[in-house]
Amino acid sequence: MQLLMFYIFGFLALFAAVSMVVSRKPVMSALFLILNMFCLAGLYALLDAHLVAVLQIIVYAGAIMVLVLFVIMLLNLREKKGLVPKHTVVGQVIGILVLATVMLGVIAKLDLNAIKPLREMSPEFGTVAGVAEKLFTVYLLPFEIASVLLLAAIVGAVILAKRKV
């Protein structure tokens, strides 16, 4: 059952990713990327990462991609329908095959039986309490630095998008 769900989500994610790269209209590309993110959220739920799955939908698909769609509609581009020209699609397919073969070759050499669980899987694995326990004790410094990063990004975005500085 889990394997079936993995294959459904996996192939749908792959189809959405390829469609995003070959479609000519930026709005269709954005919608296919949103579909890809939903499929990845389903895969995270399969991996018992419940908080991460929900946050993927809320933050990534629900905020970042909506921002991208705002910008696409703000720029008001006029693109023809359909896919990119055929020579581009051929180049993309060859590129994907070459690069994916290289990466899959590297993955196939891994000794995955050597993965021993570092510790027992706690019953709070992947829940809000489990992630919060790590985030506020062991990984406190990256958490604070991330807030400074977001502040810098906000200031930078406001300055960059002003008409008169």
Add this chain to the structure above:
Amino acid sequence: MEVPIINYLALSAVLFSIGVVGVLTRRNVIVIYMSIELMLNAVNLTFVAFAKFHGDMGGHVFMFMVMTVAAAEAAVGLAIIIALFRNRETVNVDEVNLLKG
């Protein structure tokens, strides 16, 4: 653990390569940005898969950091795109070549 981890790693590798090819072959700067987001998502999948198979939630925490960086990058990158469009009236990266020698 019915799904072996190598399935997740293979899917992540193929998604990452699709993202790389999207960055390299498309000329619309917004589609290039979305291919970068696709690459970040593929890496997130690797992190979460390894987090489950190690039983360590540091993978989830790092995925938060990646998502935070992606959000910050979204804000700044799209502001740059808007500023670019306002000055050059184009989103085709081939036409943004003032620095070309």
